Amino acid sequence: MRVRFAPSPTGALHVGGARTALYNWLLARGGSGTLVLRIEDTDRERSTPENVAQILDALQWLGIDFDEGPISQVARSERHQELLQQLLDEGHAYRSTATKAEVDAFKAQHGDHRGFRGEDDGSGAVRLRVPDEGESVVHDVIRGDATFAHVHLDDPVIARADGSVLYNFAVAVDDMDAAITHVVRGEDHLSNTARQLLVLQALGATPPIYAHLPLLHGADGKKLSKRHGAASVQEFRDMGYLPEALNNYLALLGWGSEDDETIISADELARQFSLERVSKNPARFDHQKLRWINGRYMRALALDDLTKRLETFTGRSGLRDAVAISQEKMQTLADFEPLAGFIFDGPADDPKAREKWLGEDGRAALADVHAALESLGEFTHANVQQALEGVVAARGAKPKQVFQPVRVALAGTAVSPGIFETLTVLGRAESLARIEESLAP
């Protein structure tokens, strides 16, 4: 099996593209297949080296590696010219100067049920001759057969007037030359497949097996874009998602395992994945579920691993202790700063929290805590806990009446990791200093 992922470098890698890449990768890794990466850069206007770099970066971050490539499509233009000339020589294609307006006029004249057929003008763009009779059938592993009657198809332009080839031609040729056995791509290419089949046929080549994946939509059912919070892989990375979580979520968007597992490792996915089980309907991207899955992965990570990722994500260092007491409270890497940033930056400023918990009673409790901690022996979790619980008992208060003022004194907010853990991580001196700060008039 030889599969390929062929992104167009006209922008960052979209999560839809990431899923396509993932499915191809799973296919290759699940069997003993080969994954080829090809950059579809025939659109010289919109393709940029920066975008290529960005796509490569996104794939690497996701852990999607390839066996061959990246192959630049324009780098193969000599081969494209050769085959283009062959089609011209054999009469499968012709040069036409017909403009869009002329094509429209032709169709208006012949009615809606007649595709455009041009004359050989000897110059202009190259169009592929589509037979009037017959039909092209896309045998799709996921959808079954999709039949396209030739009468409805216009003779497609396969090369510009300057001779540079267009997508539908280049793709067919490159897949053929790379001996691709399975073309797995988005459903937006299904209609184009009929044209590619025609190119392949003119070339006398045997078409690969096709599988068109359902498209990804935003929560509103519209095309997924930045408007929906995030669309590119980099954006998800910046939002604090883990690549393995994103992969896991993406795999499940449009594919269901036979059992009902939700958290599935890449290895297991590769083992189970099959095109036959890919869903036919478009899927809406659900950020909440991604968050939940991400949280699961965050909690399952070894402390050192999570620490490393958070240090990379935040640009901080020495996070281990703070991470240890925050791990089970985070769903994304981005949750760390608001939850535990106070440990390094000092208390946050939350007037409402102070007002609510540092009133007369709160400050009295805080004073008791200060005294208890000051005279405490070793400043360990167990001792700290005992001390605070002692204050609760002595004051005849509810735990929260003592703990929350302490929390606000330390964190500046009413939310933080466990209070005993936080005190322990902060250490006696820092803890007392912050409490004194809150006690000061």
Place this chain on the structure above:
RNA sequence: GCCCCCAUGGUGUAGCGGUUAGCACGCGAGGUUUUCAUCCUCGUAGCGGGAGUUCGACUCUCCCUGGGGGUACCA
């Protein structure tokens, strides 16, 4: 306009002629709990509509409706 594809709760999916329509997220109610989370329990909600085929349709066929894609000298 024309061509193609799709249709199970709010979301992602399982189901592949006979099921109390399963699982997960979300949501709701409880429990655990020092906040927030986590965790546990229970609950909520679905086969778009209409004709057929069949003893029997979520499942097969057709139509409608809805959604999506294509129709570029973009990919």
